[in-house]
Amino acid sequence: MITLYTWTTPNGRKVPIMLEELGWPYEVRPVNLGKNEQFAPDFLKISPNNKIPAIVDHDVDGGPLSIFESGAILTYLAEKSGRFLAPSGPERFRAMEWLHWQIGSLGPMLGQLGYFAKRAEEKTPAAIARFTEEGERLLGVVERQLAQSPYLAGNAYSIADIAAYPWMLAATTFLKEPLAEALADKPATERWLQEVGERPAVKKGMQVPQV
Template sequence: MLTLYTWTTPNGRKIPIMLEELGLQYTIKTVNIGKGEQFTPEFLAISPNNKIPAIIDTDVDGGTVSIFESGAILTYLAEKTGKLLPAAGAERYKVLEWLHWQIGGLGPMLGQVGFFAIRSEEKSALAIKHFVEEADRLLGVMDKQLADNVYIAGTHYSIADIACYPWAVGVLDKLKPALGDKLDSKPNLRRWLDMIGARPAVQRGMALPKVD
């Protein structure tokens, strides 16, 4: 049995999308980060960095596997099922390249835009300018990559697309007040967002976890 610990954030929705795409059975345990549930001893035993998502998989040879960090979880699930990540060769490393690009660049920069430009009560014009410009640059990198590729890592849908989508779609939603019309100059990114967003598994995953 797979148990997913997650919350309603871009990182938190990557794994529900992956699990829905794979058709695996799983249960969700919510970790309300607004209430500090990520700091409980029970959760820290699974995710010592007090971040969601995390998983526990009891359906493995030799015992239970516990994994935190979204990139590690996506890679694990892809290798467990043999899906959404090539087994070897250049195509595999292209997927991993863009997966780590999202983890190291797109996610953190869009997260900083969300904090400094939207959530923070104290506004810093310099910080907002810096992070909005860097976020726009990264979205431009993505748009350029998608000009020559159907999906972010090439011709096939992969964990790289799953990692990028919840963050990129946030530009159209929660980050729009800060980033404005910057997507208007990125038609390839818009095309990709529409295509990924139309996938039933993505729609189901983006609606999880369900909270009151």
């Protein structure tokens, strides 16, 4: 059994999607970021950076194993299951490239855009312009890649797609206003969003946690 600590954010949706894809049983422990529950001492023992998601895998030799950081969790689950990440070779590293691209670029840049353009009470035009420009660039990166392959890492659906999907969906919903121009005329991205979004596991995972 796996215990999942998560919340209703793009980062928080990645791991439940993966667990639903695997069909593994798991227990959900919501961590309400609005109430600062991520700073609770018990959660700090599991996630030293006070961030969601995190998991505890209770079916490990030597006792429970806790893992934080979404990319590490997705890689761990992929390797444990033997699914959604090639065991070796170029296919594996293509998926790892795009997984780390999401972690290092897409998520942080869109997260900053969301803060400055949507959530901040005092708007800072320079910051909004900076992160809008970078968000537009990243959407262009996605479109070019998906125009030449069905999925981010090539022909196979992988943990790279699982990681990117919640953030790309946020770009077309929560961030639709600042990114409207960049979202126009992106047929490959639209195709990918629809195809990935129609997967039953993705639909279920995007509803976790239910609060």
